[in-house]
Amino acid sequence: LNRRGCFPQFDKFIEQTKDVWTHLVDIRKSFEPRAEELAKKYALAPYTMFIGSGALWGETILFSMCILEEMQWKRT
Numbered sequence: 001l002n003r004r005g006c007f008p009q010f011d012k013f014i015e016q017t018k019d020v021w022t023h024l025v026d027i028r029k030s031f032e033p034r035a036e037e038l039a040k041k042y043a044l045a046p047y048t049m050f051i052g053s054g055a056l057w058g059e060t061i062l063f064s065m066c067i068l069e070e071m072q073w074k075r076t
Contacts, residue, residue, distance in 0.1 A: 047075035 001007035042048065048068075052060025064076040 050076060 002010035007013070048064075050060050050064040052058075068074040068076050
């Protein structure tokens with residue numbers, strides 16, 4: 001996108017995300033308490049909606065329909 005001129009803030013994006021890979025585990029660990037809270041709140045919900053578009057639509061369908069519905073019998 002940058003080479004095509006479609007990403008005017010490319011340099012800013014690179015600067016802001018340059019060390020994100022070294023922090024991913026810490027980010028995940030810091031979110032664990034919130035994830036547990038959300039899981040307890042919505043675990044027994046009658047169904048869950050997943051929304052994905054663009055490059056993520058395929059992953060959204062795979063996760064919601066194939067993994068949750070077919071393998072774990074969760075309504076999505």
